[in-house]
Amino acid sequence: MSFFTQSTTFEQVWPVTRRHIVEVIENGKYSHGRKVAEFEAALAAYTGAGFVIGVNSGTDALVLLLRAAGLRPGDEVVVPAFSFGASATSVVLAGGRPVFADIEPDGYGIDPAAVDAAVGERTRFVMPTHLFSGLADLDGVLRVARERGLIVVEDSAEAIGMRHDGKHAGLFGAGGVLSFFPTKTLGAVGDAGAVLTDDPGVAEIADALRHHGRFGATIGDFPAIATTTGLAGFNSKMDDIQAAVLLAKLDRLDGDIARRASLATRYTEALAGLPGVRKVPVSRSDSVFYVYVVEVDSRDDLAEYLSAHGVQTEVYYPAPLHLQPCFAELGHREGDFPNAENACRHTLALPLYPDMSDGDVDEVCGLIRAFYRGART
Structure with a gap:
């Protein structure tokens, strides 16, 4: 028995997937195109996020989110000692320094008391991670963040569909992320991810960072090389084929x-x-x-x-x-x-x-x- 397979699911969604893929081919833009924009709008409607920025992986989403939320070189970010490696390596890739805190004894979320104890002079962020089947103690983390003046960014890569008091995971601080790695609850057929945020400033910077730091209307614009390069950004655009698959699967x-x-x-x-x-x-x-x-x-x-x-x-x-x-x-x-x-x-x-x-x-x-x-x- 496989640990994971989606062969039956994919067979069931293939007619809708095929229609979306044909539209991508007819449009002629296979990355950062109209289908990505369509998926972003659909995902915003599902999660209630003010802004959704499609990128090429959940890991890149974390790096871009940290940068967009104002991480400065050397800033400390409190992260759980129990998580996937990207929860901490993303901090390093964004220019920060991870500071570990223990998880709760009866769960897998970061312990708010441990967060409080880990805060030092250079600590500016805390990153609760929502693992496996439930959210971290958001009320506790948010309370510590308020008391300590920390910016909250959520590693909500696994948390699509999880809500707390009616609000979707990833929307309790500066922003959150989603991963669409094939095994995820909503999975692509390759790597893909997204930044979720209600902050227009964070959204603008994350949007630019994913496409070489270019500001302005770039999605669906080929080749979009005439727009202003305002930041040292990344090549982290979502592929339209992945967006096509995700749109088909989002319906179910x-x-x-x-x-x-x-x-x-x-x-x-x-x-x-x-x-x-x-x-x-x-x-x-x-x-x-x-x-x-x-x-x-x-x-x-x-x-x-x-x-x-x-x-x-x-x-x-x-x-x-x-x-x-x-x-x-x-x-x-x-x-x-x-x-x-x-x-x-x-x-x-x-x-x-x-x-x-x-x-x-x-x-x-x-x-x-x-x-x-x-x-x-």
């Missing part, structure tokens, strides 16, 4: 989210309380199951056992960010962020995607039960 996003929730409930009902399973996800009002992550004993042995029986899994994440080699110069040691380190010892992501059947979930759960009852081969 709520249904896909509901299917993911149903599969997650089936997992939880089968695994909760099982010896060897330390923690299963808790469904909340803001839950959108991008992945289904459990914490288990003998994690690596279980993953090997499932693989031997044809079930692919992923470890999210094998090492906390403060112990990654690229951040060795920050001088952290094992034990600095115990909650993040403990999560890295036990978390395992099980297959979860709309193309799965209930029987697929039952098969995975049956293998997990067998493993903890002593079947190790």
Whole structure:
């Protein structure tokens, strides 16, 4: 069983996808064109964002957002020690310095108390990251940000569809991002991402940065080389083919989210309380199951056992960010962020995607039960 596939979904959406792709070909602009603009408008309507800026990946979206929100060289950004690497490497790529803070003991969001303790003289930003199926403690993070005068930028790459008090993830501070990597809840057939913001100033700068720092109307304008280059920007435009795929899939996003929730409930009902399973996800009002992550004993042995029986899994994440080699110069040691380190010892992501059947979930759960009852081969 694959950890992820969208072959059935893609077959179902192909007629609509084909129509969008034909329109791209007939228009003759394959990057930063009309289809990207169409997708941006549709995504703004779905999320309620004042501005959506389509870019070529979620990682680039974070870099552009930090720059657009006013990050200066050497500014410190508080980020969680437990996350995908881009949460911290984006800070470095934008010219800042990541400062790690531990996650909450009962979840995967950054701990507001740890954020408060991490703030120093050069700290100007905090980046809560919304992981797996739920939002970080936004109320707590926003409270600390107000008290400490910090700018909030959200790593909401995994959080499409997640809302807090009716507001979509990514819209609680200067802005947020989305990733459309193929495995995401809304996935492309390659890399793509977006910046979300309600701030027109942030939007203007992010818009320029994605296209070599050029201001003015560039989207849909070929080749748009006569516009003013006001900033040292990037080549981070979204491809129109990716926008075509995302438009077709956006129409069924709520249904896909509901299917993911149903599969997650089936997992939880089968695994909760099982010896060897330390923690299963808790469904909340803001839950959108991008992945289904459990914490288990003998994690690596279980993953090997499932693989031997044809079930692919992923470890999210094998090492906390403060112990990654690229951040060795920050001088952290094992034990600095115990909650993040403990999560890295036990978390395992099980297959979860709309193309799965209930029987697929039952098969995975049956293998997990067998493993903890002593079947190790």
